[in-house]
Amino acid sequence: MITGTLVWYHAICPRQAWLMAHQMEPEREFELLAEGRLNQQEHYERSMKELSLPGMRLDRVRREGGRIIVSEVKKSTRYLPAARLQLGYYLLRLREEGVEASGEILVPKERFREGVELTQELEESVRDVLGELEGLLERSLPPPAARIPYCRKCAYAEFCWS
Template sequence: MSTQITGTLVWYYAICPREAWLMAHELEPERNFDLLAEGRLNQEAHYKRATKELSLPGMRLDGVRREGDRLIVSEVKKSSRFLPATRLQLGYYLWRLDKEGMEAAGEILIPKERKREVVELTPELKGQVEGIMEEIEALVAQPAPPPTVKIPFCKNCAYAEFCWS
């Protein structure tokens, strides 16, 4: 199976490979899941005028703006609970933009916590992104999802019914 790797898929993979496999195979999470809707509202409520959302193939950037000659890409999250996964997601976006010849920096915005973290595409982050992309390609090629593994994030997961029912 050939799947387009997206920033969201990178984020899911960093949290739970099973969740990433389900998403890559177009098994939709619970559409009425409250936390998904809350995340969309969070971004709209806090940043509707400050930045512009932009969709490109494989990328849905929560915010894009210019600071001088530099492009700043924003990712808005509800909490800092998933910061490592969000860094990889934003790293993927920066890696893609870099491949297109666009120099950009990133920022993770967490309005409820009043946090902002700057993310740069360092050689280390670039290597992590390229490695995770290879891992995702191998995962998606598998005929079945990885076995279920109980992790702290399962409690609030939109895919819980696929794993625990």
């Protein structure tokens, strides 16, 4: 099953998405994974309204002036393009279920907030990624490892470079 997290991983590294989709666990004690979980709790604990739906785990959902706002909390703006796709996936899935919503990306440590709407362009990008992911997940082997700027902080590095 394709999830928002897989959409996010695919935008960063298709190999990482394949490994995750095939239940390959990243290094459990990897400090950046734990830091990301704590980041969300630390900064938005009082206002958190996490919601889990099939293929989606929405970090924060709230109503604002009659509109539903879905928030994705990230540790850094470094992965903004991936976060936009992930949030676009959530907004598309919600629309398909008859729920119109807006989105926002929150990066508390950088005091960053960006509104995200499901525009035609974003929807097309999300659908392209979904098509690529479907093909990727059908493969029996992951894509070959390729060094990218994100490798040095990746919890899956042992799968690629050991």
